Amino acid sequence: MKQSTPVGNKASSPTETISANLMGVEMNTKEWTEVLCPLLSLALRLEGEGQYNLAKLARSAVDSLGRQAAYQPEPPTSKQSLLADIDDITRALAGLDMNRDLVEALRRGATALAEGRLPLLSETPHPYVCRTCGYLVIGETEEKCPTCGAWPETFQWFAPIYWLEALDPFAALETLRQTPEKISALLEGLSEYAMTVQPADGGWAVRNIITHLRDAQGVLEYRLDLFQKQENPILESKAVFEWATREEERPPFTREIFESYKETRARIISRLEALPEKGWRRIGYHEEFGVVSIKQQVSYFASHELTHLPQLERLRAQL
Numbered sequence: 001m002k003q004s005t006p007v008g009n010k011a012s013s014p015t016e017t018i019s020a021n022l023m024g025v026e027m028n029t030k031e032w033t034e035v036l037c038p039l040l041s042l043a044l045r046l047e048g049e050g051q052y053n054l055a056k057l058a059r060s061a062v063d064s065l066g067r068q069a070a071y072q073p074e075p076p077t078s079k080q081s082l083l084a085d086i087d088d089i090t091r092a093l094a095g096l097d098m099n100r101d102l103v104e105a106l107r108r109g110a111t112a113l114a115e116g117r118l119p120l121l122s123e124t125p126h127p128y129v130c131r132t133c134g135y136l137v138i139g140e141t142e143e144k145c146p147t148c149g150a151w152p153e154t155f156q157w158f159a160p161i162y163w164l165e166a167l168d169p170f171a172a173l174e175t176l177r178q179t180p181e182k183i184s185a186l187l188e189g190l191s192e193y194a195m196t197v198q199p200a201d202g203g204w205a206v207r208n209i210i211t212h213l214r215d216a217q218g219v220l221e222y223r224l225d226l227f228q229k230q231e232n233p234i235l236e237s238k239a240v241f242e243w244a245t246r247e248e249e250r251p252p253f254t255r256e257i258f259e260s261y262k263e264t265r266a267r268i269i270s271r272l273e274a275l276p277e278k279g280w281r282r283i284g285y286h287e288e289f290g291v292v293s294i295k296q297q298v299s300y301f302a303s304h305e306l307t308h309l310p311q312l313e314r315l316r317a318q319l
């Protein structure tokens with residue numbers, strides 16, 4: 001069903017109607033939406049002239065404005081609120097004549113979320129957007145852009161996580177060496193009790209974060225085995241974050257969990273240090289993300305850990 005959006009009236013442009021109607025969230029859309037399209041147009045024209053250093057400034061401004069408008073310090077993240085918002089958004093997107101494949105993929109992903117699992121790549125394939133005209137296609141394509149004739153190789157691929165490409169092997173190894181030391185400094189002087197105190201927002205305690213990092217590293221070690229033993233192994237998708245609050249089979253003290261994490265880390269580092277350049281390029285098929293190499297898997301793991309450090313810093317500051 002097509003949602004009616006008033007046209008020809010600046011005060012109620014489609015974007016504003018959506019933000020006003022959706023999600024009950026106050027967003028300061030008015031100031032930035034009027035600049036958004038001129039900025040994107042400017043970036044495109046600058047790129048057309050080979051003025052890439054100027055274009056990058058315009059593109060970063062677009063990204064920054066959008067993220068600032070959407071940012072909330074403590075957003076609602078319950079499954080029910082996410083499902084309701086996806087429902088609203090899919091209807092609004094259909095009303096804006098968004099590509100049907102994208103809308104349907106969103107709906108399939110929402111079904112998986114409702115069932116308590118992560119959507120597989122087959123249900124939510126990677127999207128590609130024509131950098132010139134904005135034509136969107138779901139799943140890899142070999143066709144030229146039907147609107148502007150751009151070649152498919154020039155489309156922008158939307159990776160599920162930037163972490164896959166964030167670190168080259170040298171930087172990833174350096175990060176893997178440094179992160180345990182940073183965590184160790186953040187745990188210094190904390191009692192076991194302090195590490196198990198749940199924050200007021202009901203989120204993870206320090207103990208849950210350390211457990212999560214250990215579990216995620218366990219998955220990495222298991223996958224490194226698979227990569228080396230099998231040709232093109234299947235990497236099952238794992239909801240590792242759900243294990244962090246399970247207390248069965250855990251050593252009693254958070255520091256013991258951290259010690260075992262450090263032991264596994266040492267094993268993984270020496271294993272990766274011994275890997276020849278060719279070894280980093282071995283690939284597997286990840287059920288959630290598609291084809292991934294050891295290099296990408298390690299980059300993912302090392303970057304993912306960094307995202308939990310601010311969480312530890314906040315918890316430590318509250319204690």
Ligand SMILES: [Zn+2]
Nearest residue numbers: 130133145148
């Ligand atoms: Zn195009």
